[in-house]
Amino acid sequence: MRFNRMLLSTTLVVVALVIQVSVLARLHLPGAVPDLVLLTVLALAMVYGHVSGALIGFGAGLLADLAPPADHAAGRYALVLCVIGYLAGLVKPENGQLRSATGPMAVVVVAAMGSTLLYSLVGALVGDTAARHVGLGNLLFTAALYDLLLAPFVVPALMALARRADNDPLAESSTSAKAPDVSSGWLSSGTGLRIGRQRGGLRVKATKARVARAGRIKGVKRL
Template sequence: MRLNRILLSTALVVVALVIQVSVLSRLHLPGAVPDLLLLTVLGLAMVYGHVGGALIGFGAGLLADLAPPADHAAGRYALVLCVIGYFAGLIKPETGQVKSATGPMAVVVGAALGSTLLYAGVGALVGDTAARHVGLPGLLFTAAVYDLLLAPFVVPGIMALARRTDHDPLAEAGGAGQGTDLSSGWLSSGTGLRIGGQRGALGGLKTKARTRSVRVGRIKGVKRL
């Protein structure tokens, strides 16, 4: 990853983790907790792609695993966010611009449900049955609702910051040339030169008949070769 991507991702992940631990986890909302760290990973992954999303997700999840008051095995949430970041990065648009909010919102809902299920599944493998006692359907519903309500205030801003600090020469050239077709301009200029050459040749042929016959004979000979 580029240095500017690493610096921005690290800063956003640390800020999101601090707010997650110090504010959101203390709200004592029914069901799940709004996952600001997940939304941060999603916003960066939809700009940086699947590889960047997986790396950022793994790093963010590992920090969450080690940050107090973590009460689960280290690496559990790192695996969850790594998988979520990878799949979220697969929907990165080629132009880097999202045309509608429907796609990102659907990604948020899918990521909230998928991360909750994956976290509970990994917990079941290591012997953590807390999700069964709390109630998995309630966790899925509240996680999707909370993250969906929080996403419009988080994801667009993170994606805008990521695009602004990520300078892509190809994307900038494509954006600057929007509405104009460089290839058509090239072809039109080439056509004008050919037409002008043909007109000049015709004028010369009208004035010099013998020269024209000699030139035509030479051109035909060259074409046969």
């Protein structure tokens, strides 16, 4: 990953995690909690692709596993977001630009339900049965609903920010300055044309001189 991608991704994930832990988790909504970290991973994965999406998802999930008040095994949510980030990067729009809101919103719903289901399955493997007491169906519905309501305010803005940071105009201008267009600069300066004209003029003068010498020699022979 590029340095600007790593810096932006880390900043956005940390800000999303702080907001989720300090604000969204304290709303005490019924069912699941709005997952701002998941939406951040989805937005970045749909711009950067599946490889970067998997890396960003793993890092974001690991931070969420270690952030208090986490009460589950470390690495559990990292695995979930790594898979979700990879799959979201596979449906990356062309050039990372959204043409309609239908596709990304469908990705958000599938990711919200898929992450909740995968998190519950991994928890069942390690002996965590909390999802059974709350109700898996209720968790799936509320997770999809909350993330879908939050996504229009988060995903498009983060995707636009990621595209803008990834396309560095200063780097492009410096590259173009280092490698100027030789052909256009040569022709626009007029140097090549002047040299061509000078060479053409010398050839014409040399031809006239040969013709004149030939005429003088023929004139001598006539005499």
